[in-house]
Amino acid sequence: MGTNIATAIINAIAAVFTVIKDVFGAKNTSEMKDRQVKQKETNYTSEAEKAIKEKDVKKIRDMLAE
Amino acid sequence: MLKKFAICLLSSLLVAGCSTVTPDKIKDEIASYDASTPTGYDVQNSGFIGFMDDGKGILTPFGVLRYNTLVTAYKLKFKSYKGVELTENSGITEFTDKKGNKLFIIDQQHLVYYAILNSWRKEGKPSDSIVDKVIDKVN
DSSP, X not given: OHHHXXXXXXXXXXXXXXXXXXXXXXXXXXXXXXXXHHHHHHHHHHHHHHHHHXXXXXXXXXXXXX | OHHHHHHXXXXXXXXXXXXXXXXXXXXXXXXXXXXXXXXXXXXXXXXXXXXXXXXXXXXXXXXXXXXXXXXHHHHHHHHHHHSOOOOTTTTEEEEEOTTOOEEEEEOHHHHHHHHHHHHHHHHTOOOOOHHHHHHHHHO
């Protein structure tokens, strides 16, 4: 009886882990990482284009800082 | 006992699952000192003097040198990422200001490229390698 309960609890925990892995683990696929990196690059490019369009000297100098 | 263990395990997994997976872009710092800046301009300029009326940028000689260094370092990676093949002095033309100082003009598009290349350097992105060269040859 006690063994059955312990097994059931372990199985339940394993099932929870599987769900968590499916939900959060997807973030760690290389495809997701690539997409995030590309999104950040796109955002940075937009930021630079906006600074140039607005002739924001300070912003461009900060972006070009060593 | 088993309950405590399960809670600990669940908590650690949740924390790990919620962590950031890609690094954020490096935050831009304040403008850097440029020794090649002609007299009369702010030397804390990162190699960038300002904008022309038509929106193009004005670079110092050292600003152009840095741009060309970045182009050389990331030429293949940039080609792969943007589909644009940069060469030294791409988008750069010579310019002499009213005081007779020799400066350089960079067009808007290449100024954006310059900012991207510089962000890569600040992030510590490795420069072009032999692998990049092989991939470039194959493509």
